[in-house]
Amino acid sequence: MASRGTLIPEMEKMSVEQLKAIKEQSDMEVNLLQDSLNNIRTATNRLDLASTALHDLSLRPQGKKMLVPLTASLYVPGALDDAEKVLVDVGTGYFIEKTMEEAKNYCERKINLLKSNYDQLLEVTNKKKTIADESGVVLQGKLKQLASAS
16 A cells, blocks of 8 residues: 555554554544643633623622522522622632732633644644544555455
8 A cells, every 4th residue: 555644653553452552542642632622722712701700890880780600590689889809719619819810811811822822723633633634544545445355
């Protein structure tokens, strides 16, 4: 069989079982990486919403009546006491009091970090997908060759 410029130079010398194993492993890794990409995208969207909420909150006057979220679906009436200080959820149930500007900077830094991680993960995902595709092509060729030989 002629070389197809594969990422794994010895791929064409592998057995059908080895190629199947590589294809299955690569497909599984691609699926896991895709899930991670979706999680990063979701987290980025949440931080974007938080940043927008901070901006909207900074425009409200002190004493302004509003609905305060206790959960995703439960809101209670409240009044804005101090729009210059907010609590920031930094994970694992920990909240830190920050100024409005510090909170906006925190969101921006986290968004930039997530975007950087997303780009790196996307690159790895594309490489794994290429390996899966190439192993599939070589596997199909070997299977056709075996079928024609018998």
